Amino acid sequence: MAKSIQELLIEKTVEAVNVLYNSTIEASQLALQETRKEFEGQLTLVVFPVTRYSKKSPEVTGSEIGAYLQEQIAEISAFNVIKGFLNLSFSDAYWINLLNSEIANDSFGVFPANGKRLMVEYSSPNTNKPLHLGHVRNNLLGYSVAEILKAYGYDVVKANLVNDRGIHICKSMLAWQRFGNGETPESTGLKGDHLVGKYYVVFDKAYKQEIDALRAEGQAEEEAKKNAPLIKEAQAMLQKWEAGDEEVIQLWKTMNAWVYAGFDQTYQKMGVDFDKFYYESDTYLLGKDIIQEGLESGVFFKKEDNSVWIDLTDEGLDQKLVLRGDGTSVYITQDLGTAQLKYDEFKMDESIYVVGNEQDYHFKVLFLILKKLGKSWANGLYHLSYGMVDLPTGKMKSREGTVVDADDLMKEMFDTAKTRTEELGKTEGLGEEEKNELYETIGMGALKYFLLKVDPKKRLLFDPNETVDFQGHTGPFIQYTHARIKSVLRKGNFQEGQTVTPESISSYERDLIQALASFPQIIEASAKEFSPAQLANFAYEVAKLYNKFYHEESILKAEDETAKAFRLQLSASAVRIIAKSMNLLGIQVPERM
Template sequence: MAKSIQELLIEKTVEAVHVLYGSEIPASQISFQETRKEFEGQITIVVFPVTRFSKKSPEVTGNEIGTYLQEQIADIAAFNVIKGFLNLSLSDSYWISLLNETIVNEQFGVYEKNGKKLMVEYSSPNTNKPLHLGHIRNNLLGYSVAEILKAYGYDVIKANLVNDRGIHICKSMLAWQKYGNGETPASSGLKGDHLVGKYYVVFDKEYKKEIDALKQEGQTEEEAKKNAPLIKEAQTMLQQWEAGDEAVIDLWKTMNGWVYAGFEKTYKQLGVDFDKFYYESETYLLGKDIIQEGLEKGVFFKKEDNSVWIDLTDEGLDEKLVLRGDGTSVYITQDLGTAQLKYDEFQMDESIYVVGNEQDYHFKVLFAILKKLGKSWADGLYHLSYGMVDLPSGKMKSREGTVVDADDLMAEMVETAKERTEELGKTADFAEEDKQVLYQTIGMGALKYFLLKVDPKKRLLFDPNESVDFQGHTGPFVQYTHARIKSVLRKADYSSIQAVQPASLSVYERDLIQALGNFPAVIEVAAREFSPAQLANYAYELAKLYNKFYHEESILKAEDEGVKAFRLDLSAAAAKVIAKSMNLLGIDVPERM
C-alpha cells in the first residue's frame, strides 16, 4: 500500500532535520493540523519542536524545512510560514488521485483486522420495568462504539448483563400476585415489559400507603419503611427465590419472559443487537472463590464480624467491603466473578463497560481490586462513563412512574418526523409503505444523532423538537444531504466511478475531497476515544461541505462533460462516506426524502 501524504511528510521531515541540522528528531515529535481557513494550504506542520535542533527562529526553520520538502515531494505545490507553523499546499493532481485511487475504493475506511478481541458490555436492563431515555443513550453508545471498533479492526463481542434478580424484581412479582387478577400481555394488550413495570409502580404506591399508616401509629419513617408488611413479603419472596421455591421460580420465569419479549421489540426498534447475554441470576453467586484467592494472597483482610474487606487508600479510594460477615455477596463480589467469567470465556484483550457516571466510583474500585489480585487482563478494562440525559421538562424519575419511556419516545420521534416531512410536502409521490419507512428512518435518525453527537462524558439536554430539524446540526440534515446527492446521481443516470482527471480543481471540490480523505483518521480517533461524537460531527461537517459544493458548482449542467463526470464521482464518494459514517452510528440514510 502506498504511503499516505502524512506518512511521507513525517519521513521527509525527519530526513530534513538530519540533512539540514545534523540531528535526529523522533517521528513522534512531528505533528500536523489542518491549515486554518485564513491561510493558504491544507496541511500544517508545527515547527516549534524542530527549533531545538535548528537553533534558529521558527520562521527561518519553517522556510528551510518547507524548501526541503517541496524539493523532495512532487505533490507540494507551495508553502508559507506563519510564526511557528509551516502551511503546505498540495497540488490538484494529489487531490484528484486521492479521490480516484483511494476514496472511491469499497474498502476505504475499513481497517485490516488487528488480531485483538474486545468486549463491549451495554444495556444492562432491570427486568422490573421497561427501558427509558437513559437506556436509549446507553444502548446507542454501546452499539455505535462496538461498530466503530469493528471498523477499526477489532473482533468485537457485544454483551448484555441482564439484572434479572433481586428485591426490585420481587416487588413487581408480589404486586402482580396481589393486585394483577391474572393480567397478561395478551389479555391487556400491553407490551410485557410495560405490564411488569406497571406493577413495580403499583408496589411503590401501596408500600407508601403502608408507610404512612405506620407513621400515624407512631413509628418513625425509618421504622415504617422496615416494618411495612409489603416490603417484608418482598424480602420473603427473595429468600424463597434464592431457596429455589418452585412456585416463586415459575412466576419469576413467566414475568421475565414477558419482559424479554418486550425488550426484544424495543431493541429491534432501536436497531441494536447483542452477541452474548449474561444473567445476574446465573452470576450472582460468582466471586466468592476470588475472595478466597484474595485472602490467601493477603489482598483482602477479615474484620471481627468475619466480613472481608480491601484497603484501597493507597489508590485514593477507601476501605471496601467485598463479602458480608454472613458470607453473602455484595455487588462488587459478583462483578469480580462476572469479570473473571467473561475473560475465561472469551480471553479478550480489552473490555469496555458502558455504564452511567453515577457508577464511576464502583468501577474504580472494581478495576483496582482486579489489578491488586494480579489479573493479567485487568489493564484492558475500561469504564465508558456517560452523563445523564435530561428533557426540557426536567430530570427523569423511575419509581414514581414518570420515567420517559423508550417506546413512547421513539413513537413520538417517528410521529414528529412524519409531521415535519409532510409540512415540507416532499412525499406526495411516495407509496404509503415507503412513507412509513421514511418517517421511521428520519425519526430514529434524529433521536440517535442528537444523543450521539455530544461527547459521551457530557450530560445532555435532549429536545425532541430541535432534533427533527432539516436545517440544523441534526441527523435529518445529514440524511437530507445524502438523499440530495442520490437525487443528483439518479438524474444523471450515474452508475459507476469514471475516474476522470480534470485540469484543475475549485476550492469547493478540493475542500470536499480533503474532508472525505479524513474519514479513516476520524474512525481511528473515534475508536481510540470510544466516542461516536467524533463521527457524528464529521458527518455533519461533510454534509455542510457537500451542500456548499452543490450550491457553488454546477454538476448536471457543468460546462464540460469531463468536469461533469468528475463532479458526479465526487458526489457518489460523498454519499458513500456519509452513509458509512452514519451507519457506524446505527443510523440509516434514505435514498429519497
C-alpha cells in the same frame, strides 16, 4: 498501503532538519494540522519544535523547511509562513489522484482484522421496568462503539448483563400477585415490560401509603420503611426465590418472559443487537471462589463479624466490603465472578463496560481488585462512563412512574418526523408504506444522532423538538444530504469504476476531497477513544461541505463532460462515506426524500 501525505511530510521534515541543521529530530516531536480557513493552504506544520535545532526565528525556519519540502515533494504547489506555522498547499493533480486511486474505492476506510477480541457490554436492564431514556443513550452508545471497533479490525462480542433478580424484581412480582387480578400482556394489550413496570409503580404507591399509616401511629420514617408489611413480604419472597421455592420461581419465570418479549421489541426498533446475554440470576453466586482465592493470597482480610474486606486506602480509596458476614454476596462479589466468567468464555484482549458515570467509583474498585488479584487480563478492562440525559422538564425518576419510556420516546420521534417532513413537502411520490418507513428512518436517525454527536462523558439535555431539523447540526440534515446525492447520481446516470482526470478543480471540490480523505483517521480516533461523537461530527462536516460544493458548482450541467464525470465521481465517494459513517452510528440513510 501507500504512505499518506502526512507520513511523507513528517519523514521529509525529519530529513530536512538533518540536512539543513545537521541535527536529529524525532518524528513524534512534529505536529501536522489542517490549515485554518483564513489562511492559504491545506496542511500546516507547526515549526516551533524545530527552532531549537535551527537556532533561527520561527519565520526563517519555516521558510527554509518549506523550500526543502517543496523541492522534495512534487505534490506541494506552494507554501507560506505565518509566525511559527508553515502552511502547505497541494497541487490539483494531488487531490484528483487521491480521489481516483484511494477514496473512490469501496475498500477505503476498511481496516484489516487485527487479531484481537474485544467485548462491549451494554444495556444492562432491570426486569422490573421498561427501558427509559437513560437506557436509550446506553444502548446507542454501546452498539455504535461496538460497530466502530469492528470496522477498526477487532473481533467484537456484544454482551448484555440482565439484572433479573433482587428485591426490586420481587416488588413487581408481589404487586402483580396482590393487585393484578391475573392481568397478562395479551389480556391488557400492554407490552410485557410495560405491564411489569406498571406493577413496580403500583407497589411503590401502596408501600408509601403503608409508611404514612405507620408514621401516623407514631413510628419514625426509617422505622416505618422497615416495618411496612409490603416490604417485609417482598423480602420474604426474595428469600423464598433464593431458597428455590417452586411457586415463586414459576411466577418469576412467567413475568420475566413477558419483560424479555417486550425488551426484544424495543431493541429491534432501536436497531441494537447482542451476541451474548448474561443473567444475574445465573451469576449472583459467582465470585465466592475469587474471594477465597483473595483471602489465601492476603489481598482480602476478614473482620470479627466474618465479613471480608479489601483495604484500598493506599490507592486513595477506602476499605471495601466484598462479602457479607453471613456469606452472602454484594454487587462487587458477583461482578468479580462475572468478569472471570466472561474472560474464561471469550479470552478477550479488552472488555468495555458501558455504564453511567454514577458508577465510576464501583468500576475503579472492581478493576483495582482484579489487578491486585493478579488477573493478567485486568489491564484490558475499561469503564466507558457516560453522562446522564436530562429533559427540559428535569431529571427522570422511575419509581414515581414519571420516567421517559423508550418506546414512548421513539413513538414521539416518529410523530415529530412525520409532522416536519409533511410540512416541508418531502414525501412527494411516496406510497403510504414508504412514507412510514421514511418517518421511522428520520425519527430514529434524529434521536440517535442527537445522543451520539456529543462526547459520551458529557451530560446532555435532550429536547425532541430540536432533533428533527433538516437544516441544523442534526441527523435529518445528513440524511437529507444523502438522499440529495443519490438523486444527483440517478439523474446523472453515474456508473462506478470510471477514472476521470480533469485539468483542475475548484476550492469546493478540493475541500470536500480533503475531508473525505480523513475518513480512516476518524474511524481510528473514534475506535481508540471509544467515542462515536468524532464520527458523527465528521459525517456532518462532509454533508456541509457537499452542500456547499453542490450550490457553488454545477454538476449535471457542468461546463464539459470531464468536469461532470469527475463531480459525479466525487458525489459517489461522498455518499458512500456518509452512508458508512452513519451506519457505524446505527443510523439508516434514505435513498429518497
